[in-house]
Amino acid sequence: MSEIDNIWDTMTENWKLADDYVCSGAPSEERITKEVKKNILQIKLKMWVAVVASLALCVLIVSEIISGLPSYADIILFSGFLILALAIGIYTLYISVKSLSAATVDNRSHVDTLIQQSENELKLIKFNSGACITAFLLTLPVFLLVIGVGIFGEGLQFKHYLVGSMTGFCCIFFGVLFKKAVHKKLTVQQRIAFLTSLNYK
């Protein structure tokens, strides 16, 4: 028997005998199950909050459009938001379903599946960052218009402050989201590079 075989046999023996050592300090079955159930609940809660928030946003935008918007610019702005909200929702759903189905394909290697999932994630991030920039560009002119009215107009009314603060908040919000998306994109690209480097076939 070669030296490698000797070492391998001892390792196999040690691996089998390590159960007691492994058990000490490791979480129990009950704790694992409890934590998993807690995680599932959190995921479901987040999903439902996102669904309800998206629906509420769409309903709000549609009701504003139906009740009549004061100008064509408002109609374009609100329509833009509605299209963005719907597109992000549908695209996120599509990518999630695609990733789930990729994970169940049996004749793929794991690394290929993970690369596929990461590429889907990258597409989603690119789409989301594009959507953030579009939303930013839609809200920025309105915000600048309100500032313009404040500086050059006869004075600001309550509705100007309201619209100004809302659009200002939206500009910052979409800007931060875009920055986060860029950071996430880099992370996912690094992950794809790492997984590609594992492609051992």
Add this chain to the structure above:
Amino acid sequence: MPNNELNFESVIKKYRLSLIKIAATFEADVKLQQDLLQEMSLAIWQALPRFQGKSSLHTFVYRVAYNQALNHISKYSSIHHQQIDDSFECDKNTPEQQLQSDQSFQYMLNNIRLLPVVQRQLIALSLEGISYSDISEITGLTEGNVGVQLNRAKNKLKKLMEKRYV
């Protein structure tokens, strides 16, 4: 086994120790090991409804667990390499003496963690007593490739153990 007979608790009861050992081959830090164990358990929970009995349950569980482990280390790959470099220490005993010692399992893990990810995966599955055909199904490699890669991994492991012995 039919899908409706499976429940998460029974799967965890059966595979908990294997999952803990797998997590230990990927992460040196106890906290990260437990995080990985939790992630693997969550992935198994999510994947169980899709189990249709086309493969054996243990192939399915290991496949999901390794998928998650790869995902986990791909997220923390830069940190991971740092940890491996930091944990590299020379041993005073020969590999054979180390393997007979009380800390033999930890010694094994320290060396296994120095292997490339795929070889680490093959070594751990082989130590678990999984057959070549099942390893092939779990990893997506051909059976022939599993044999070749596993031999390379064993040789590399032996060299690592010798290298660490001064």
